[in-house]
Amino acid sequence: MRNFVLVPEALVVAGALLLLVMARARRRPRRWLPPSAAALALVALLVELWVGGTLATLFGGALVQDRFALFAKAAILLAAGLAIAVTDWSDEDAPSIGMAMVLLAAFGVMVIASAGDFVGLWAGLELAAMAAVVLVSTRRTDLGLRLLVVGGVASGLVLVGLAFVYATAGSADLQMVRKGLASESATLPLAIPVLLLMGGLAVRAGLPPFQFARLPVGLGASPLGAGMVIGLVGAAALVVAAKLSASLVPVPAVYSPYLLVVAAAAMVGGGAAALATRSPRARLAYLAAGQVGWIAAGLATHYRTGLGASLFLIGAFAVAATTGPAVMAGADVGEFALAGLSMLRPARAAGIALVFLSLAGAPPLAGFFGEFAVGAALAQSGNLWVLALGLLGGLMSVAAALGTVRAIYLQSPPDESRRAAGARLPVLTRLSTIGAVALCIVIAGYGLFGNPILGLADQGAEALGLR
């Protein structure tokens, strides 16, 4: 079974390369391509669930297959598959490249999930981010360039931080770093690089107040491109943060207070901004930013329950934030464009509604279960003030999400002349309908059948050495 551990990665990379070759060979993609790409992600997910339970160390410890890797890979493959399925491919500028980039970004996260050292973490993060740059550039090169620059700054911060931590701990191996730091005390020279490192990851994850650099990109890109930036790249950064925080656990004082403050600001700021904006995609981006705050708060608890809860929430976040813009497709130019969508595209409308409510943390959807688990960890660690602020942000987020749900379900569709002015109705295909239904089932079922999922996330946190 050990030999099959890398089969999911191989499938994803092979699929991405094949799609790139096909994009080079012909401009118009065939109709069977999106279902095939979604099926490939699904097959990779099934293989991962089948063989991923095998514990293995590969390439001399560079890649580690443990429960953490299994959880993160499964979540990201699910998000990628659903995103490909629900995307309105007629609204994407380069469908083959788009599918390839989604798969490559998913591969980047898979590398991070299995990474045993700093190199793997950095390489996976860069791969996911570069895939997003390419996809964004297919529609708006200026935004692609902007994302590249912002990503470069983030990458620089991460690299500097990693280099200093390496210098302090004497190793780039995550387990060795953990052991090395056990004998270190929390000093300012260690805190500063960790601060830079976390800052770089915060830029990548879109954690407020660092999301301002990335937000225009998320708003101007194609729907799938926005999903990549907000969801997949954010999830990649969060998985890196989870692995790093587990390694830094011996010296929590160097990152925990800082992360708690940023998390609290993100939870409240995300909710308030989501309430203030009327644009559906901007609202989704802010709701996602608020949920990133919850994930960061869980990581800051530096306990197994907190990290397990954060990992559980990363799964819910990855699915909702990646598929959210894609499932809205062209109907995201304004709230009026979503009006009455439940009558015209019922499955897609349900998917959008559940994505918004889940990102807002409304019960009984995936986001609520994750945020509740994080809340429990915060209470256990004595950070009730962060929990209280998070609940305030959550309240504003739910109110904001209700505004979008109202437009979808309770308003009449706009007339065709207004729709022609920019609010294009997503094309109805069998794949998009199946994808939207599957998305609804995943978001509703993630929490309702949360025992094995949270159990696996908890084992993932344990695999990182937390108790």
Next chain:
Amino acid sequence: MILPEIVLASPSPAAVPGAGIFTSPLILSLTIWLPVAVAIFMSVIPNPRNRYDTVMKQIAFFTNVGILFILFVAYNQFQTFLPTVQYEEKLPWLASIGATYHLGVDGPGMTMMMLSGLIGLTSVLASWGVRERVRSYFCLLLLTQAAVNGAIAAHDMFVLVLFWGAAMIPIALLILGWGGPRREAATWRLVGYWGLGTAALLVAIMTAYAANGGGSFDMDVLLKATLSPRVQLAVGAALVIAAATRLPLFPFHGWARDVYSEAPLGVSVVVAGSASRLGAYLLLRALVAANPAAARLLAPFVAILAALTIVYVALVVIRSVDLRWAAAYLSMVPGAITVLGLAALTPLSIAGSVLSTFTGGLAAALIVAAAWTLTDRAQSRSLQVLSGLAPRMPILTWILVIAALGLLGVPLLASFPAEAMVLFGSFKTQPVGAFAVVAGLVLTAVALAALVHRVLFGQPNPDAPAVSDASLGETWYLGLLAGALLWVGLFPGGPKLPGTDQTVFDPGLLNVMAAGITDIASPYVASTTAP
């Protein structure tokens, strides 16, 4: 006839013949998940050009009839001599944080479930006139009912907060989609206040969870843990805020006027009848039953809240110019009485509070529904226009009078034993609060008498729009609420065979309710008998 029943209501549960023959481990889950499943089914079946709107209504109606039937079987088979939780279901849910899918009801819980079943059916009947987006409306109504049932049946704080919070979303959407002209303000006020309450509840739960070592959210563990008085006080204060936003109590009542006057009738009935009663149920379950030290410490403040609420309502109703607003404020009266009983912390007052939760739900729903229907039929809400309607609205006159009497707790109606038990049980331990509540009730009676006299028996207004009496459908749902108030008022211990003590058909709400109160009231027995 009534007073012996009141005495029986003190914690001395007795066996009722025929109970416990039928039991099922899925009864409570059915009442939660059946409406959810039906709502999903309704949302996916084709409805071209709204052709099957009537079918949608019928599906919702028969679902509620089914739920009420299931609940009646559970009520009928409830073992009144057992103080423990019955119809228990327990499955692991989020095991790593100690959350379980744990359902179960004791006497007070069963009473609340019956209230929810009755209110659910009434709300569907009251919504029969909905014409727009019928499918969405009834789906959301069913989801609301599922959430309320879930919050009542929850025996794990995680499950409780899940359904407690979930109830807000369909209700908010129902008001936004089908409410009156000021629906936006009503919705955001509801979301704000209920959201604040949910946040307070979560903080309370998490504080108790952390103080208890973080092992479990199960009520059997979390609510029975020995917490320090300081933690108990913090938890108790947060619980009082959560309950006060939901019931509502002054000064957390900001949503009530707009919601009850702007929400569609069926939604107002659900909110006034069952969803808001969850506040009192939470206080009973999580504060009175679990944190005796905090309950004792907070009791004077809670009693003051109750007194302030009732006096405030009376004063506002006296000056009110809108019948629906007046009804909205009046619907806060039963909640205040319930809370006074919980603040008094005597076995009799606690039992009275449980009964008052049931009767108060019915009375509040009835006054809101009666006012809504009357203003609809009279084509005006203004008290300057509505006058002398009794000759032209005989049915609505009867209903409004019964609703007013139900609020005040006159004999023969179910609210009489409830209020009597609360007040008899409260004068000893909370004399100031009880006196203030009685004074407020007198003021409310004056306000109600003036209101009823003006609207129904005053000089007819020749300039008023044409009016008509309640239709047969409206009579049904109003009659159902009034009938339930009368039934429990006439037979609080259940109807008995002549010459025997054996109940027939209905084991008696007081008997069912009393199961479990012994346990809840046991910490307070000593304090009431001490010199």
